[in-house]
Amino acid sequence: MIRRFAFIDDNLSAHIRTLRWTVAALTILLAITAIGLYGSNRTHRLSLPPRLIYGADIETGVIHPWEVYSFAGYIWQLMNRCETDCSMELPERQQRMTRFITPAFAADLERDRSARIAELKGRTRYMLPIRNWNSALVTQPDSDRWHVTLDVDLVETLRSVEIKRTPVRYTLMVTLLRVDPEFNPWGLMLDGFAIPPQRLEDRN
Numbered sequence: 001m002i003r004r005f006a007f008i009d010d011n012l013s014a015h016i017r018t019l020r021w022t023v024a025a026l027t028i029l030l031a032i033t034a035i036g037l038y039g040s041n042r043t044h045r046l047s048l049p050p051r052l053i054y055g056a057d058i059e060t061g062v063i064h065p066w067e068v069y070s071f072a073g074y075i076w077q078l079m080n081r082c083e084t085d086c087s088m089e090l091p092e093r094q095q096r097m098t099r100f101i102t103p104a105f106a107a108d109l110e111r112d113r114s115a116r117i118a119e120l121k122g123r124t125r126y127m128l129p130i131r132n133w134n135s136a137l138v139t140q141p142d143s144d145r146w147h148v149t150l151d152v153d154l155v156e157t158l159r160s161v162e163i164k165r166t167p168v169r170y171t172l173m174v175t176l177l178r179v180d181p182e183f184n185p186w187g188l189m190l191d192g193f194a195i196p197p198q199r200l201e202d203r204n
Helices: 002-041 065-079 086-096 103-115
Strands: 123-129 138-142 145-158 161-176 188-199
Touching: 065 086, 065 123, 065 138, 065 145, 065 161, 065 188, 086 103, 086 123, 103 188
Parallel strands: none
Antiparallel strands: 123 145, 138 145, 145 161, 161 188
16 A cells, blocks of 8 residues: 555656646746747838839848938928918928927028028929939938938929929938837938038039
8 A cells, every 4th residue: 555655656746747847848938929029019120122123132220221312302392392371381391390300400491491581472382303213312421320312393483473493402411310200200300401402504
């Protein structure tokens, strides 16, 4: 009888050890799963080049120059569009774009607009791109700053009459800042002119 109880005791001990190893393995598996889920919930930046006909090597966390060019062109055109009266609409548009331009650049634009308030009164304005994207239009002087060249037709009207259609080159500075992605999904901001705007005499 004693041998029988000893045998049962050995079986129970072995079973307990097996259960302990099982619990340990499940705990490790649960920890690995939790780490994986935590990583999957994070946002990863994916910047796609404009032409993918032949495929491309895509890396997360890398900003493609085309993305910077697209951002600068989109925000700059929005900021310079007014449909009834530029003297009133340009300040309103700039106010809506404050999350996409640095405070220093906003102050420069405000000073320029204040000096030309009489000229802008009653005018409408819009921009038309006159050059397609190519890699030469974006340069990167350092890791978190770019210079973007935008060639546009600047069109202005007064009382429905076109009074200006000028080809202009804007060379804008774009900087990368850690901002709330809910309000600025690019994480990029316009930071002024790398060189003053230039009138283009020859578009070629």
